[in-house]
Amino acid sequence: MRYSVANWKMNLPPEGIAAYCAALAAAAGDGPRLVVAPPFPYLHEIRGLAVAGQNCAEKASGAFTGEISAAMLRERGAQFVILGHSERRTLFGETDAQIARKLAIALENGLTPILCIGEDLNVRDSGRAEAFLADQLKAAAAGVTNGGDVVIAYEPIWAIGTGRNATGKLCAETTQAVRESVRRFWPERYENVPVLYGGSVTPDNVTELVAEGEIDGFLVGGASLDSGKFLAIHRALGKE
Ligand code: PGA
Secondary structure: OOEEEEEOOOOOOOOOHHHHHHHHHHHOOOOOEEEEEOOHHHHHHOOOOEEEEOOOOOOOOOOOOOOOOHHHHHHOOOOEEEEOOHHHHHHOOOOHHHHHHHHHHHHHOOOEEEEEEOOOHHHHHOOOHHHHHHHHHHHHHOOOOOOOOOEEEEOOHHHOOOOOOOOHHHHHHHHHHHHHHHHHHOOHHHOOOOEEEEOOOOOOOHHHHHHOOOOOEEEEOHHHHOHHHHHHHHHHOOOO
């Protein structure tokens, strides 16, 4: 299964949610699956498309002001949840252990986690990126507690929102390394886990990124706020 995931972050599409969803729904055919991750209050406004939460709590319920549980996301129609996004890790201090707990609770509640992993520029430049990503996957594996599906998004931090994206070659090589780590650290049933790429993906660079034929889709931030740009990226993935 391949995916095009729109991560709106704390933004809304300028064209309006209804128009945005209608444009995407009209294009959803036999291509990769279209998933939209809006801010929490808008989950129920996403019509005709698969829905993802942008995060969930590591606890089932209780006195956790400002948190949203995996069960609540389900109840609001989400089938997916983005976990471990680098903005959660770096701006909000989420740890590997917390992310593993979130994975476990998401899976228990029937959500498909979209697990984000990615290295910063120091790690990339020091040549340790693949080992770093393997460690992130190994830590997350502690939370993989049942047979639900998991999607991985490789998002190098140096490419997120910076306009600097990975080359097709680097992206393909790293994706292969991620698959190898999944085989090492995760149960056998995850051998065919989809691996997406994210980080300044636009209609202008998508052709190079798909050329190597390695990646299973995209997690798109900035360019996903415009239905036309997001669909141009989606179409570059071709048919399923
Ligand atoms: P970007 O964000 O496409 O704006 O770089 C990607 C992401 O953070 O998921």
